[in-house]
Amino acid sequence: MRWTLLAFVVAGCKVVDAPDNLEELMVFGFDNFEDPASDVAAVVALLPLLEENSEELADGYRISTLGQQSLDRAEVDVTIEDEIAGAMGMVSYRHMVDPVVGVAFSKNKDELFDGITEFSVRDLSDPGCFFAHSCDTYTQVVEETAAVVLIGDSRRKYTQTIRWIEHPEVGPIAAIRSLSPDPILFSTDLIRVNQQYGMIYIIPNGSGATRAEAFWVDGTVLGLDVPDSFSVDTAVNRMGSTAENVDAVLDEQ
16 A cells, blocks of 8 residues: 655645644544545545554554544534543455445445344435535435344444545545434443444555544443443454455445
8 A cells, every 4th residue: 555645735725734643633534524625634644644554553543532522513412521532443445435435325235234134314415416426425314223243233323424535646535424423222231332423534545445444432331431442443343344244245246
């Protein structure tokens, strides 16, 4: 994987300085997701940092917390007492960005993936326009029921928005922000997730794609706060299994 830092200017956009720290950069991307100039600044700073930290990201590690200001900027109607712990990791797909995000935002995941038993999507914008690269963003509200190993069924509702960010060296990058401010309902009392949020970049990489993801979770296991190691392991394992499942679906198409 080879990316270089290239300063490029988007016509009509102000110049934005993104953090030079990978952990803070993912929070910056989450906070400024609605601002095209900040999106450009984020990916310019992000690509060389992913390359420099690729080995560590394969295992995953803790990143900067998500605070009330971040939720307010995302227009999430939730008040938190403590900042939400985050983790980050990176995985690869064997398929390219467009087909990967096509599966990620498909409306029949209950037919495509084992374990998803109920799945419904409400569009808040035009998916056809987005996937034709004629519109910059696409937003959907999802309600999902899935079987979780050792835990039972989980039910969650979340909003995810995807945005194209044009990069002159690598091509279109897909940035995704996921908001799940409502508690995830489990069929067991072993685990409780009050809310969770995500910031994802899916980046062209040769004949495939790379997924860099930050994951913030507010939850407990057996009544105890989720430890850092659990958050990291959960994020990285979920990303790896998701990438494998998406590749498997695309292999069959």
